[in-house]
Amino acid sequence: MTEELVKNWNEVVSPQDTIYHLGDFAMGDKGLIPGIWARLNGVKHIVLGNHDMKHNGVTILSQIENAEWASINTELFLTVDGVKLYLRHEPDMAFLPNEKADVHLHGHVHEAFNRKGPIINVGVDVNEYRPKNIRQLMAMVEKVGKSHRGY
Secondary structure, eight states, X not given: OHHHHHHHHHHHOOTTOEEEEOSOOOOSOGGGHHHHHHHSOSEEXXXXXXXXXXXXXXXXXXXXXXXXXXXXXXXXXXXXXXXXXXXXXXXXXXOOOOSSOSEEEEXXXXXXXXXXXXXXXXXXXXXXXXXXXXXXXXXXXXXXXXXXXXX
């Protein structure tokens, strides 16, 4: 599975691309994290997930920090093409568009849902086991915008 995920990532992400990973980067043998990280294309930022902090009682955050991410965050607010994005690992199901963010991007829920209004699951489980690029996400945001303007 790891090899397929690395292959899929590198088919979508070029070495110069900026990518935001929304958590649960790795489980299992924490010693493998830096080696897997080094094989992935892109300038990588992470929004930490619950499995990035501990898994089966073992802290793996130190291995993630050793992977030299461009940034390590618990949440992020970004603006892309005029759309304000809120990035967090776990979905905030009470999220409503506001002055800080129009759309909430998250992971964590695996295949539970793809999108609920302005809350979009970018996890690989519902996205063909590969990262979404910004054009694909903006297309989803545009669909949200058409049904959620006036907030």
